[in-house]
């Protein structure tokens with residue numbers, strides 16, 4: 174089997190949403206595919222009206238294939254402080270033509286304000302490792318984990334783009350989607366994430382590949398060194414990050430992956446991607462797409478980095494592949 178689904182950017186590449194079919198007859202919900210978490214959760218008819226703000230909701234009672242997972246609950250919180258929780262159904266889930274029957278679909282009975290405010294997203298589809306799925310008392314598998322044994326190849330790829338539709342493919346590598354060769358590096362999934370080590374300016378950085386996080390968060394030394402090249406750039410505590418004049422031309426930001434015998438490959442994030450967004454309506458000052466990880470405790474290669482590459486999430490061999498495109 175295989176699948177292929179479009180990933181559409183929302184709000185200046187803040188997140189990428191993909192249409193997912195749930196239930197019988199199919200209910201199509203736009204979900205945020207998230208390689209940094211492992212719960213498939215959705216706004217539902219169980220979500221308080223006061224917390225629903227235009228999102229499409231899942232109605233298990235109108236799906237003939239939905240079965241309540243009796244006694245199961247879930248509760249998740251994300252790095253940005255957002256959270257959600259609820260109950261669990263098993264239902265049929267299809268992504269880009271790839272179907273998993275009896276997928277745990279986690280229906281929200283509560284969502285935090287940032288999810289309520291995110292009117293275009295109906296929830297998340299977790300693509301990290303099932304070891305961090307939050308369903309209790311019986312932990313559930315991710316869509317990818319359930320699909321993997323049926324896939325032509327045990328992997329999925331992420332091809333996110335700046336201000337344009339990209340794609341997630343399951344079960345195969347589309348050779349027309351990248352240039353040059355794919356450089357692979359081992360994955361450390363001990364914390365449930367797609368953990369890997371890259372080299373930035375000769376310094377090893379261990380972080381995670383997280384499609385659900387918008388920006389890049391790296392050690393302070395690397396971030397400070399990058400912005401020292403930009404006149405007028407500074408750390409601004411009121412914005413809790415590095416800002417700079419919007420007219421600045423930003424240096425490219427590169428990192429090396431798979432630096433073994435073959436020398437590995439270099440991913441180059443165009444400077445324009447690092448000029449992420451204005452801090453206010455005046456458009457004078459802009460917020461950087463590269464920020465410090467010091468308040469997080471882990472380095473994150475988020476969408477700013479991922480959209481500069483074609484990325485292979487290889488669950489069979491536990492490795493990450495990176496290619497230019």
Ligand SMILES: CN(C)c1ccc(C(=O)NN)cc1
Nearest residue numbers: 209251252255287288385386
């Ligand atoms: C509030 N929203 C839409 C979020 C979506 C995703 C995440 C996240 O950390 N994913 N790895 C946080 C928040």
